[in-house]
Structure formats: C-alpha cells, structure tokens
Amino acid sequence: MVLAVAWGLFGGLVEGAVLVTKQLLGGRMSLFGTEALWLAPLALAGLFGLLGVVYAVLGAVLGWLRIPRVAVTFWASLAALGVIAQFEGIHWLAGAVLALGIGGGLGRALADRAARLAARAVGVMATVLALAAVGQRAVDGWLERTALARPGASAEHPNVLLLVLDTVRAWNVGWYGYGRNTTPLLDRRFEQGVIFDRALATAPWTLPSHASMFTGRFPADLSAGWASRLDGTYPTVAEVLTQAGFATGGFVANYRYTGASTGLARGFSRYEDYPADAPEAFRMLALTRRALRSPRLQQWLVQRRIFESKYAEDVNREFLDWVDRRTDRPFFGFINYIDAHSPYLPPTPYDTAFNRGVDQERLSEQYVAGVTRVFGPGPIPSNLLTEYLDGYDGSLRYQDAQIDSLLNALERRGRLKNTIVVLTSDHGEHFGEHGLIQHGNSLFLPLLHVPLVVWAPGLVPGGLRIGAPTSLRNLAATLLDLARVEASSIPGQSLARLWGPDSLDVPPDTLLSEVDWHPSLTKFPPSPLLEGSLRSLLVDSLHYIRRSDGVEELYHLGRDFLEARNLAGAPQYRAALLDARGKLEAVTRGLPGPTVR
Numbered sequence: 001m002v003l004a005v006a007w008g009l010f011g012g013l014v015e016g017a018v019l020v021t022k023q024l025l026g027g028r029m030s031l032f033g034t035e036a037l038w039l040a041p042l043a044l045a046g047l048f049g050l051l052g053v054v055y056a057v058l059g060a061v062l063g064w065l066r067i068p069r070v071a072v073t074f075w076a077s078l079a080a081l082g083v084i085a086q087f088e089g090i091h092w093l094a095g096a097v098l099a100l101g102i103g104g105g106l107g108r109a110l111a112d113r114a115a116r117l118a119a120r121a122v123g124v125m126a127t128v129l130a131l132a133a134v135g136q137r138a139v140d141g142w143l144e145r146t147a148l149a150r151p152g153a154s155a156e157h158p159n160v161l162l163l164v165l166d167t168v169r170a171w172n173v174g175w176y177g178y179g180r181n182t183t184p185l186l187d188r189r190f191e192q193g194v195i196f197d198r199a200l201a202t203a204p205w206t207l208p209s210h211a212s213m214f215t216g217r218f219p220a221d222l223s224a225g226w227a228s229r230l231d232g233t234y235p236t237v238a239e240v241l242t243q244a245g246f247a248t249g250g251f252v253a254n255y256r257y258t259g260a261s262t263g264l265a266r267g268f269s270r271y272e273d274y275p276a277d278a279p280e281a282f283r284m285l286a287l288t289r290r291a292l293r294s295p296r297l298q299q300w301l302v303q304r305r306i307f308e309s310k311y312a313e314d315v316n317r318e319f320l321d322w323v324d325r326r327t328d329r330p331f332f333g334f335i336n337y338i339d340a341h342s343p344y345l346p347p348t349p350y351d352t353a354f355n356r357g358v359d360q361e362r363l364s365e366q367y368v369a370g371v372t373r374v375f376g377p378g379p380i381p382s383n384l385l386t387e388y389l390d391g392y393d394g395s396l397r398y399q400d401a402q403i404d405s406l407l408n409a410l411e412r413r414g415r416l417k418n419t420i421v422v423l424t425s426d427h428g429e430h431f432g433e434h435g436l437i438q439h440g441n442s443l444f445l446p447l448l449h450v451p452l453v454v455w456a457p458g459l460v461p462g463g464l465r466i467g468a469p470t471s472l473r474n475l476a477a478t479l480l481d482l483a484r485v486e487a488s489s490i491p492g493q494s495l496a497r498l499w500g501p502d503s504l505d506v507p508p509d510t511l512l513s514e515v516d517w518h519p520s521l522t523k524f525p526p527s528p529l530l531e532g533s534l535r536s537l538l539v540d541s542l543h544y545i546r547r548s549d550g551v552e553e554l555y556h557l558g559r560d561f562l563e564a565r566n567l568a569g570a571p572q573y574r575a576a577l578l579d580a581r582g583k584l585e586a587v588t589r590g591l592p593g594p595t596v597r
Contacts, residue, residue: 003075004052005045006118009125011079012041015285018086029229029261033274036284038132041125043281043288044082048075069111076110077103085286092290147269152329153245153485158459159331159419160241160483161410162475164213165399166206166254166338167439169428170199170449172396180354182396185404186423192462193421193455194499198469200538201427204447204515205440206257209426209472210264210336214238216476216492219514220588223263226518230263237476238267238332240487247331251319253310254338268334272318275310283308309338311347312402320409330418332483335406339399340429342438344391350398355390385432392429420459420482424472425450433562443513443536443545444563454482454495466498469538471509511538512587537584544580554580 016036023030030036055074059065065074081099084090090098110117170176174183175190176197202212207230208219214236215222224230238248248268252258255273265271274280282288291297315335323331339346346353403423410416428447430436439447452470454460460482474492481494497506514535532548541558554570554577555563567573 001049001052001056002118002122003071003114004048004055006121006125007075007079008045008048009041009122009129011048011082012044012285013037013125013128014079014083015044015086016040018083019284023229023261029227031256031259031261032280032284033255033260034136035274035276038129038136039276039281040284041129043278043285044079047282047285047288048078051078068114069107072110072114073100073103073107075103076106079103082285082287085290144269147242148247148329150243151245152247155330157244157246157330157484158456158482159333159415160479161331161333161419161421162335162479163403163421163423164210164334164336165340165423165425165451166258166336167341167427167429168396168399168425168451169446170425170451171428171446172393173451175453176451180393182393183400185400189404189407190423190453190455192457193453194460194462194464194466196452196454196466196470196495196498198467199424199450199452199472200448200469200511200513201425201450201472202513204427204443204513206254206426207262207264208515210258210262212473213424213426213475214264216473216490218473218512225516229261230266232263232266235487235489236264236267237479237490238334240267240480240490241332241483241485242267242269244483244485245329246483246485247326247329248333249319249322249326249331250334250336251315251322252334252336253312253315254308254336254341255310256308258336270322272315272322280308307343309341312337312339312399313405316402316406316409319406320413323410323413323415330483332479337399337402339402340392340395342388342429344388344395346391346394346398350394350401351391353394353397355387355394380432380435380437382432385437388437389431392431417458420454420456422452422454422475422479422482424452424475440515440518443515443534445543445557445561448513448536454478460496461499464499466495468498468506469509469511470495470498471511473512474509510587512536512584535584535588537580537587539576539580539583542576542580544577544584546581546584552577552581 016038019030019032019036019040020034055065055071064070077099080102081095084095084099085092172178172180172182174181174187175195201209203209203219207224207226208222211217211222211224211230212219215230215234217234221234222230223233238250242248247270249270249272250265250268251272252264255275258264259273260271265273283292315337319333319335323333345351407416407421410419427439428445428450429439430442430444430446433446434442434444436442436444450472452472474495476490477492478495480487480490481496493506493509512535514533516533534545534547536543536545538544538557541556543553543555543557543563545553545555552568553566554568554573555565556567556573557563568577
C-alpha cells in the first residue's frame with residue numbers, strides 16, 4: 001500500500017508537471033489549470049491506493065507478488081504508463097512496452113530499498129503538495145491584491161456585467177419571437193433595454209468567439225484555436241479595465257474552453273474556473289482520459305450529470321461572493337454559463353418544462369451515440385432531435401430563472417442601479433438544420449445568429465430594438481464605451497453609436513465569421529467543412545460562404561432565412577456572387593489565411 005501511494009504521488013507529480021509545462025512553454029492548451037500540479041498527484045495516489053487494496057488481497061494468495069522487485073516494477077510501470085499516455089502521438093502498445101521497460105529498470109535498482117524509500121517519499125511528497133496547494137492560493141490572492149493596489153476608478157464609472165450564454169442561439173429565445181416560453185423572466189426585464197435583432201458571432205465555437213469579444217479582433221488575427229491558447233499579442237478588455245482601476249472578475253462554467261489555460265483569463269484580477277473536486281482531479285490523469293473515450297463510461301457519466309462544467313447557480317454564487325468584497329471601486333464582471341450546451345440535461349423541475357418527462361438513460365445513450373460516431377446517410381433521427389430540443393429549451397428556462405435571480409440579488413445589494421448588463425452568446429447550435437447537430441461545424445445562421453441585449457434602466461435607452469446587422473467583434477469596444485474608458489489599443493466601433501443621435505450615419509458593420517476544421521469534427525454528421533476551413537460575410541441580405549478549397553455558397557436571407565437554397569450557381573446572382581467574393585477578399589486582405597490550428 002505504501003508503494004502504491006508513493007508511486008501514485010510521484011507519477012501524478014510528473015503528469016501535473018507535463019500538463020502545466022505544455023501550457024506554459026508550448027503555447028498549447030492543457031484544458032486544466034495549474035491546480036494540476038497538486039490535484040493530479042492526489043488523484044493518482046487515490047487511484048493507486050484503491051488498486052493497492054486489490055494487489056494486497058492478491059498478494060496474500062500469490063506470494064511472488066510480495067517480492068519487492070515485482071512490486072516496484074508493477075507500480076513504477078503503471079506510473080510511467082500514465083506519464084507516457086500524456087503524449088497522444090505514442091501508440092498505446094509502444095507506450096506499454098516502454099513503461100514496462102522503465103518499471104523493470106526501477107524495480108532492479110530500487111528493490112532493496114523500496115519499503116524505506118517509499119515511506120520517506122510519501123511524507124516528503126505530501127508536504128510538497130500541501131505547500132503547493134497553499135502556495136497557489138496565496139499567489140492568487142497576492143496577484144489580486146497587486147492588481148487592486150492601483151487607484152480605483154471613480155464612482156462616475158458604472159459597473160459593467162457581461163453575461164455570455166454558451167451555445168444559445170437567438171432562434172430559441174423568447175424576445176426574438178420563439179414559440180416556446182423559454183425566457184419569460186428575461187423577456188419582461190429586457191423590455192426596458194436595447195435588443196439587437198441581428199447580432200452575429202465571429203466564430204461558431206467557444207474559444208475564438210470569446211477571444212474575439214475580448215480583443216475586438218477577428219479570429220484569424222488571433223492565436224486561439226482548437227489546440228492553441230490566446231496569446232498576449234493583443235490587449236483584452238479586462239487588461240484595459242484593470243489598468244483603469246476597475247475590479248475585474250471572470251466566473252466561467254465552461255472551464256474546458258474558457259478556463260485559464262485558454263488565455264482568456266489574462267487581465268482579470270480574479271478568475272474562477274476549474275473546480276478543485278474529485279471528478280476534475282481524475283480527469284487530469286491521462287489514463288482516465290483514455291478510459292473516458294468508452295461510450296459506456298460516457299453514458300454513465302452523462303446520466304449522472306458529471307460534466308466538465310458548472311451549473312448557473314454555482315457561477316452566480318462565486319460572482320456574488322466576489323462582488324460582496326468589492327465595494328471600493330466599479331467592477332467589470334464576466335460570467336460564462338453553459339447550461340444549454342449538450343447533453344441538454346437541465347436540473348429538476350426544468351427537465352420536464354417542455355415534455356412529459358425525460359428518459360435519462362435513453363437520452364444519454366442517444367447523446368453519446370451522436371458525438372462518438374458519424375451518423376449514416378439520411379436524416380438524423382427525429383426522436384433524437386426532439387429529445388435534444390426539449391432538453392435544450394428546458395435548459396434555457398433554467399438559465400432564465402438563474403440570471404433573473406442573479407440580477408435580483410444585485411438589486412438587493414444596491415449594486416444593480418449603477419450596473420450595465422450586456423447579455424449575449426458565443427455561438428448557437430444545430431438541431432438538424434443542413435443535416436447537422438451541435439456546433440463548430442458550419443457557418444450557417446443557427447450557429448452565428450446570437451442574442452445580444454444591453455440593459456440598464458436610466459443608463460441606456462429602454463424599449464429599443466436595433467435592426468442593423470452587428471458583429472460581436474465590436475463587443476470589446478462597446479464594453480469600454482459603456483464603462484466610460486477610452487482605449488485606442490482595442491479596435492472596433494462601439495455598438496452604442498446605433499442608439500445615439502447620429503445612428504443613421506453609422507456605416508454598415510463588417511460581418512465576417514470563420515472556422516477552421518479540426519479532426520474532432522469527424523464525430524459529427526457530415527460537415528460542410530470536410531477537411532478545410534470556412535469564411536463567411538454578410539452583404540446586405542446575402543450570406544456568402546467560401547470554403548478553403550474554393551467551393552462557394554450564397555443565400556438570400558430576406559427570402560430564405562433557413563438557407564435552404566444555394567444561389568451560388570444561379571445566373572441571376574452571378575454579379576452578386578462576384579461582388580460578395582470581392583468584398584470578402586478585401587475584408588480578409590492582410591489577415592492570416594485559414595489554417596488548421
């Protein structure tokens with residue numbers, strides 16, 4: 001048992017170091033925080049401890065298992081296998097042989113001193129882990145105090161609260177006319193706000209869309225991709241507002257693709273992402289992540305709602321705890337909600353808001369089947385889409401209640417009257433349109449058309465709808481404008497100009513969106529991406545989409561909002577096609593070309 005725990009702690013330390021090193025030195029996302037340095041060892045030690053019980057029972061029957069050299073070889077090989085598994089390019093069989101070779105060598109070298117060294121190592125490593133955990137908390141606190149040491153912004157600056165509803169498309173939101181009552185509380189509240197009817201995301205998945213909102217730049221300008229983090233090339237809204245004396249806090253539910261390892265935390269004086277709990281700790285281990293590829297295990301986890309995310313009530317609580325300690329200066333708060341993301345399993349009673357009851361086992365089975373294999377030819381099963389949509393809408397209803405509760409809590413604290421709330425989404429979701437499900441796999445409107453509302457009674461106009469198409473790229477400039485902070489380092493134009501006295505003179509927005517292909521997209525039904533990239537541009541009522549291999553699509557949204565008829569080959573639209581092609585080339589001139597990142 002001592003050997004098991006010792007090798008678990010040692011192997012976990014190496015695994016955690018590999019995860020953090022990949023992130024810090026390689027510019028790549030580990031999708032885990034620096035907590036991996038002390039959480040991974042604890043997780044692996046716990047796992048090895050359980051296996052140690054089994055080993056001990058077998059050792060009572062099979063005496064040769066108690067031979068020190070055999071025991072050291074076994075545990076050292078298992079620890080080495082976990083480290084080797086961190087490198088995806090190594091075949092599992094080659095990794096097993098290499099791990100056995102390492103374990104055998106260590107077994108020969110350490111057999112005579114195994115018991116004595118293991119007991120001492122457990123004590124030393126436990127002390128190191130305790131110091132690392134305490135030290136990380138201390139460093140985080142020191143960094144926040146340092147950021148707040150500069151003079152605070154004056155009281156004339158309002159608070160700004162950015163709420164991003166991950167995976168929420170405008171089509172399913174009440175204030176855009178959806179037939180189901182998914183957002184009754186926010187529908188009433190936002191009657192006193194500014195609603196943008198045609199807001200478009202710059203990317204159809206989380207990280208590049210958030211990066212664009214934070215920097216005011218198009219995704220092709222940025223390093224953020226499927227495996228690469230947002231680097232420090234361009235400043236973020238949080239950096240500018242921290243320098244201006246705001247308290248800046250980020251609280252994210254989708255800690256996989258908005259966690260600190262993605263680079264989105266840059267500039268925030270406080271950033272709450274990865275939970276230090278058992279499920280997250282075990283997910284850090286490479287062997288566990290390999291096991292999670294099993295559809296049966298995924299289904300079991302989905303049924304029990306063990307996701308890589310937090311509920312809305314959790315991030316609300318984290319945000320309010322932070323606000324309660326920040327009364328000396330205005331704040332910029334960012335909250336990312338992910339309740340509407342697949343597998344669309346809202347908590348009770350919202351799981352039955354739009355159906356007679358969800359069969360959790362069937363739904364989780366369908367979900368896992370949908371994301372672990374490509375559907376065959378033909379339409380996606382209608383029963384699957386119905387289950388998905390019911391759960392999705394129920395999740396929106398839950399989110400509606402939680403956001404309203406958050407705003408009520410701010411009002412009770414007296415913090416809402418000077419707070420400007422901006423609510424939007426990073427991208428939408430497919431529910432069978434164009435034969436697709438989920439997101440990241442097209443540039444059609446279900447993924448790009450997102451809600452956007454600015455609400456602050458007394459601070460911004462009420463009861464106003466903006467029909468002009470707008471890009472979320474301009475959200476960064478808008479947030480700074482609303483906060484009354486000037487920053488020439490953030491490009492774009494504030495959307496507040498659209499409700500100002502000169503709104504009729506505002507030039508049309510640049511409505512560019514893009515996405516790169518990634519191997520994980522093969523899990524979805526056949527995608528227009530194939531193995532290339534897509535860029536699209538909205539020109540008046542025409543939506544032009546161009547693939548990196550030159551294939552073009554053109555849709556007239558005024559006559560064909562569902563984008564069912566591709567007009568790229570229609571003779572009467574030849575001039576329009578050439579015009580859209582030329583404008584896309586002009587807009588993207590100087591931007592890096594689409595690449596597989």
